Amino acid sequence: MKSRPALRDTLIAVVALAVILVIPAFHRSPAFEDYIIRLSAMALFATSLNLLVGSTGMVSFGHGMFYGLGAYSFALTMQLTDLSLPVAAILAVLLTVVAAFLVGAVCVRLGSDYFAFVTLAMQMLFFSVIISWQSLTGGDQGLRGGIPRREIFGFDLSSQLHLYQFSAIVAVLGLLALRHVSASPFGATLRMIRDNETRAAFLGVVLWRARLIAFVIAGGFAGLGGVLAALFVSGAYPELADWPNSGQAIFAVMLGGIESFLGPLVGAMILLALNDVVTRTTEYYGLVLGIVILAFALGLRRGVLDYLRRWWAQGRTGRAR
Amino acid sequence: MRTRGIGRRSILGGTAGLLAAPWVARAQAKTLRIGMQSIFSGPIALVGTSSRAGVQMEVERINSAGGLLGRQIEIVYRDSKGQPQEAARVARELVNSAGCELLLDAEASSGAFAVQEVVRDLGVACIHCNSETSSLTADPKIRVPTAFRVARQGVHDAIAGSAYLAEFANANKITKWATCSPDYAYGRDTTAQYLQFFKKFKSDIEVVTEAWPKLGQPDLTEVITKLIQAKPQALFTLLYAGDLSAFVNQGNVYALFSQMKVACPNFDYPVLTTIKNLPAGIQAATRYIETFPDTAANKAWGESYRKKYNEFPTNWSWENSLAVQFMEAAVKKANSTDGKAVAAALVGMKVNSPFGVDGTITMRDDHTTIGYAIGWGQTVPQPPYITSVKPADWGKILELETEWKKQQHYI
Amino acid sequence: MDLDALGHCLATAACVVTQTTSGLIVGMLLFLVAAGLTLIFGVLKVVNFAHGTFYMLGGYVAFTTLAVTSSYTLAVLAAAAAMALFGVLFERLLIARVYGSNVLMQLLICYAVVLIFDDVVKIVWGPDFHAMGMPPAFQVPPLFIAGGVVPPFYAVLIGIAAVIALALGLGLAMTRLGKTVRAAAINAPMVGVLGINTTLLFAVVFAVGGALAGLAGALAAPVRSLSPGMGFSILIESFIVTVIGGMGSIAGALVAALVVGLLRGFGTIGFPNFTDGMIYAAMILILVFRPQGLFGRRTA
Structure with missing residues (x-):
């Protein structure tokens, strides 16, 4: 497969962004805008996870740790200092990058099952630190009192419309950057490691280093997603860093498709919509979600986008014949 | 008059109708929608189910007496699953999309703090019915002009x-x-x-x-x-x-x-x-007990609850019932559901209630209730379970x- | 940190006896659940994240059986039998369909089962918690040994768990079935080629795992609360035990369960706020420096 021109990806991103930004001019729907804000956070979270799961074959059970860390460090910086919002956001992402480096340095050499377990254990440790370090984090009650949303570049982020625009821009830029990583020679190296690590090693790839770099990049973008999540709830809560949240991201990745770059985005869209509709109609959300997961895992057996792409490819070869 | 069944059937029926047809909702624009959010799923779903029961009892009473401001009340229930970020989302959805004019927040504490920030942004009148964490209303930095607590305060x-x-x-x-x-x-x-x-x-x-x-x-x-x-x-x-x-x-x-x-x-x-x-x-x-305060009104409330739901009321049940009573009185007094007007009516308001030590409970100017029953006694293995209760000195x-x-x- | 208290405790016989038995009790119940988990992983390479659900359902089945028959023995047997059956169904209908595919698929299926049965329990038994209460035979005052307190019910519990540990250990070492299971753990396709019905073998392994978890749920029900979602904390703890002991090792699970139990017993005195943190940290250290666990074999 030839690496696709960056120009085309940029064009798609620009068009998508333009559409999203134009919608409120025609129709204001607070529910839709909230949906896009949450989707922005979750899309970054899930797509960054897929850089590990899909591109590199590293199944991390603890990705929520970086999402939560991004949210907490951003919210705390905003509450405790007078730094401007972009500076706080960049600091938060940097902190997550450092954390991902430290965690990654410990885990990336492990075999795949043990890698999954140790990331899960790290996340549990991180979660228990959030809960115990009450004086800083507010413990299980989360950070209270709201995030002061200082105006930036004319964006007033306590206004829903502005937060919508801001989140969409950040998410699209973030996804574009991730796309760039995965389409780059480095991305090709990661896929080679996934498919045959022995061969990659023979070709001179330092396996642990490539994995560590991927892990750090993924952690950083999850942290960026966490910043958006913190802005949406105007605070930070331990649930953001808990295992069910990591599970959500894993499911979004699987549901959308691990072989397609936009798969996790599609998965996140479906999952969020499902959540919103189902919790409105029944208190047995778990039952419904469980059945959906089973139907998906036993029926489709691969992500929606992967499935569509195969179907499309088959259809084309069929027609050609 | 519609008689609502208990529990899941009514929530299913009610919300199915809601999903089915937005235009039906418009036709009934006279209905007064109140959003109620709580934890209806997971290990502590009892918070939600018993809070909802408390709310339903009062709403039925109000509706069968002709409604509030001449409008029938419809409660729109939402499940936050106990997650603060969901609590925040649900609160926004209730007000922004489901057309709720008032909010009953029956979340546990962490959810209540998340709802508090949404209320700060939206300016809707909201009553927290379950959070006992003092700082929610006591801390002026956290307090919100249109949000109140009708619950015990830690x-x-x-x-x-x-x-x-x-x-x-x-x-x-x-x-x-x-x-x-x-x-x-x-x-x-x-x-x-x-x-x-x-x-x-x-x-x-x-x-x-x-x-x-x-x-x-x-x-x-x-x-x-x-x-x-x-x-x-x-x-x-x-x-x-x-x-x-x-x-x-x-x-x-x-x-x-x-x-x-x-x-x-x-x-x-x-x-x-x-x-x-x-x-x-x-x-x-x-927390709640039918024999304290030892009054006919309290006993009657407890008994009618038990008869209706076939289970004992919880502490959340009375708090939510009382929250509806406060909301009812405030909306009547303000003759509006506007956040600021309802808030102004609530401050200093006193309602008659079976859960008050002297038969009344007051909403103090710092947005929290006082005068509710607090008593201590000793357990016995059979009903009434707690005996020789001594009332606290307010x-x-x-x-x-x-x-x-x-x-x-x-x- | 309260190391003075810990030192003081270790210096008095009564405290050592009591906290040690507490640790054993906690550890033995943990072992029953973890044993099934480790057995299933050892043979099938499946991390059964639905194992906590087996435990929960076992507790509820016992609760209802006791209410109907008033016999605690029956309740325990019913729970074990029901969960053996449940284990087989779970394996045949769901897990068997994704053998050999992505680990994530197995994880998702387990996750789905956890979600579904938490809600099923809520529908059948209600959202509120239940307490089974102590069976009358055990409503007797505790024994005092060397100044330490040992309740008879717990003495019986430890006995049952010890018997099961022994039976499992000997069964795996001595019997033909046990040898087949061990062989399958090393190379399942080869065992199949040798003419052994691996389908049946896998189902049996899940039945045993399920029965053990159901048994643990029933044995714990008199003293613990039953609520939807109760399986989760058990799953996490037994998962930790399995990892520390070595995925697939019964002896490892036993030792690790006792270590975790004792860590809890003395941790609550010496470092009450960091017991969990200690356990997680121990797990991370083990995974990093000895990924196969204390007793595990190093396999690919």
Whole structure:
């Protein structure tokens, strides 16, 4: 497969962004805008996870740790200092990058099952630190009192419309950057490691280093997603860093498709919509979600986008014949 | 008049109708929609189901009497699953998309703080019905102009409980105490608060050991043996619900209750009725109990609840019932559902209520209720479960609360 | 940190006896659940994240059986039998369909089962917690040994768990079935080629795992609270035990369960707020420096 021109990806991103930004001019729907804000956070979270799961074959059970860390460090910086919002956001992402480096340095050499377990254990440790370090984090009650949303570049982020625009821009830029990583020679190296690590090693790839770099990049973008999540709830809560949240991201990745770059985005869209509709109609959300997961895992057996792409490819070869 | 069934059927039916046809909703624009959010799924779904029951009873009463401002009330329920970020989303959805003019927030504390920030942004009138964390309304930085609490407030219970336990300790010559509370914000803050006031009432107490089991920790054996080892004269515990029930059952195995006095403010009906061998003589506060306040009105409310739902009311049930009563009175007085107008009406409002010590409960100007029933008594294994209940002295509560607020720099 | 208290405790016989037995009790119940988990992983390489659900359902089945028959023995047997059956169904209908595929698929299926049965329990038994209560035969005062307290019910519990540990250990070492299971753990396709019905073998392994978890649920029910979602904390703890002991090793699970139990027993005295943190940290250290666990074999 030839690496696709960056120009085309940029064009798609620009068009998508333009559409999203134009919608409120025609129709204001607070529910839709909230949906896009949450989707922005979750899309970054899930797509960054897929850089590990899909591109590199590293199944991390603890990705929520970086999402939560991004949210907490951003919210705390905003509450405790007078730094401007972009500076706080960049600091938060940097902190997550450092954390991902430290965690990654410990885990990336492990075999795949043990890698999954140790990331899960790290996340549990991180979660228990959030809960115990009450004086800083507010413990299980989360950070209270709201995030002061200082105006930036004319964006007033306590206004829903502005937060919508801001989140969409950040998410699209973030996804574009991730796309760039995965389409780059480095991305090709990661896929080679996934498919045959022995061969990659023979070709001179330092396996642990490539994995560590991927892990750090993924952690950083999850942290960026966490910043958006913190802005949406105007605070930070331990649930953001808990295992069910990591599970959500894993499911979004699987549901959308691990072989397609936009798969996790599609998965996140479906999952969020499902959540919103189902919790409105029944208190047995778990039952419904469980059945959906089973139907998906036993029926489709691969992500929606992967499935569509195969179907499309088959259809084309069929027609050609 | 529509009669709503209990529980899931009504929530299904009600919301199915809501999804089915937005235009139907428009045709009934006269209906007054009130959003209610809580935890309806997961291990602590009882919070949601019993809160909803409390709300339903009042709404049926109002609707059959002609509604509020001449409009029938329709409650729109949403499940936050106990996650704060979901609580925030759901609150916005209720107001922004579901067309709710008022909010009843029946979330646990962390959810309530998330809802609080949404209310700050949206300016809708909101009543928190379940969060007991004092700072929600006491801290002026966290308080919101249109959000109120109709529920117990932690610091009130702490003062009342400490005063009662100090007297109890004096009468029984108890100085050596142990504490055992869940290891998270509620357990830690509230234990500290009780101890602070306790020492004020009785300076010679000594805490010989502390245990901090995790929330939902299934096996408390090592905690129980640790407590017995320390040989305290009395134990104070803030465990609740399933954890409290497990503690009593596992404590019974070690005969803990014959080796020390035990005091706990969290014995409500679900715990009292579930435990098979409830030891007698535990010092217990009344979260909600039909026999305190010992009035006809309270008994009637409890009985009609039991008859309707075939289960005992919880502490959340009365808090949510009362919240609807306050909302009803405030909307009537303001003759509007506008956030600012309702808020103005609520401040200082007094309603007649079976749950008040003197038959009334007041919404104070710092957005929290006072005058509700707080009493302490002792357990017995059969109904009424808690006997010889002594009412708390609200004069003393208010005096010490003011002192506490100054100390926290809230005033 | 309260190391003085810990030192003081270790210096008194009563405290040591009591906290040790507490640790054993906690550990033995943990072992029953973890044994099934480790057995299933050892043979099938499936991390059964639905194992906590087996435990929960076992507790509820016992609760209802006791209410109907008033016999605790029956309740325990019914729970074990029901969960053996449940284990087989779970394996045949769901897990068997994704053998050999992505680990994530197995994880998702387990996750789905957890979600579904938490809600099923809520529908059948209600959202509120339940307490089974102590069976009358055990409503007796505790024994005092060397100044330490030992309740008879727990003495019986430890006995049952010890018998099961022994039976499992000997069964795996001595019997033909046990040898087949061990062989399958090393190379399942080869065992199949040798003419052994691996389909049946896998189902049996899940039945045993399920029965053990159901048994643990029933044995714990008299003293613990039953509530939807109660399986989760058990799953996490037994998962930790399995990892520390070595995925697939019964002996490892036993030792690790006792270590975790004792850590809890003495941790609550010495470092009550960091017991969990200690356990997680131990797990991370083991995974990093000895990924196969204390007793595990190093396999690919």
